[in-house]
Structures are given as structure tokens and as C-alpha cells.
Amino acid sequence: ADGVRTAMLLCTSAGNDLMFDECLCEQGRNFGNKIWNAYKLVSSWKVDDTLAQNETSRIAVEWFGAAMAQTRRAMEADFTDYRISEALMQLYKLFWDDFSGWFLEMVKPPYGEGIDTQTLAQTKAIFEQLLQFLHPFMPFITEEIWQHIAPRKDGESIMTTLWPAVSD
Numbered sequence: 001a002d003g004v005r006t007a008m009l010l011c012t013s014a015g016n017d018l019m020f021d022e023c024l025c026e027q028g029r030n031f032g033n034k035i036w037n038a039y040k041l042v043s044s045w046k047v048d049d050t051l052a053q054n055e056t057s058r059i060a061v062e063w064f065g066a067a068m069a070q071t072r073r074a075m076e077a078d079f080t081d082y083r084i085s086e087a088l089m090q091l092y093k094l095f096w097d098d099f100s101g102w103f104l105e106m107v108k109p110p111y112g113e114g115i116d117t118q119t120l121a122q123t124k125a126i127f128e129q130l131l132q133f134l135h136p137f138m139p140f141i142t143e144e145i146w147q148h149i150a151p152r153k154d155g156e157s158i159m160t161t162l163w164p165a166v167s168d
Helices: 002-010 022-044 055-080 084-107 117-134 139-149
Strands: none
Touching (some): 002 022, 022 139, 117 139
16 A cells, blocks of 8 residues: 555656556565565664774764755655655655665675664764655554664654654
């Protein structure tokens, strides 16, 4: 369902007819797989309490925070102008290119080694914010991952969380 919703939004632009293409469902499905695989990667990292955050990870967290703030501003402008598909595309690029393509590669620990506590906590916090941004577009996968990425109370749902506040 999330793949179809994503396909419908990716092929729609404000004020135009819907030019549906089944290949976009595959793109939506692939995006869902990318989100799920990013979650599996982050959840597989083991913490090494003896490590301190290295400079590369610190810079990566700072850089991604700025990229996320910029994307949030662009998305909010798109929402204001009823350009929902444009907002999704901004978020798609942020997650696929910047988060999965760059950020996770910069912070992931070397094979077989642990990650420092601070970097893992910051990465999970960023992931949670991305899930909150993605939730209006892909509600099923984001709810599932959000429930597992951190301990939750009974009845707690991503649907009732506030839009993430991102520092500028």
C-alpha cells in the first residue's frame, strides 16, 4: 500500500491530470525497501561503550541536521502551495541520497567493530525524525519501524507525534 501511495504521489503534480505508470509502484516499493534496509543496518550496530564519537561522525551529524532543516523548510513551502508530490520528492532525495547514500556510510562502524553510544543515539534520533516526515506519505512502514527503533509505551503511535522540530 505504501508503494502505491508513493507511486500516486510521484506521478502527480498540482493541477494536472494523473499520468499513472505501474513502474512507479516499483519505485515506491524500492523506496520502502531502502527505508527498511536502513533500519536493519542501524539496528544491527553494536555499541562499544569504550569509544568516543570521532570527528567524522560529529561532522556527519551536524551536516545532516542542516540538510534536514533545509529540506523541512522546502517541504513546508511545498505544503503551503499544495505541492504534495514536490514535498515527497524533497524527502525522497533526502532519505535516498543524503541519509542512505552519505550519512549512514559516514557514521557506520568498520566491519566487525562497535559504534560509539553518542553517534548511535544521534543516528536513531535522525531516523525517527525522517520517519515522522515520511509518515504522511508512507504510513505503514514508518509506523512499523518507529515502533521498533526505540522503546514505546502501549498505545503510542507515530500518528500522534508532533511534526519534528529541526534546528536551523
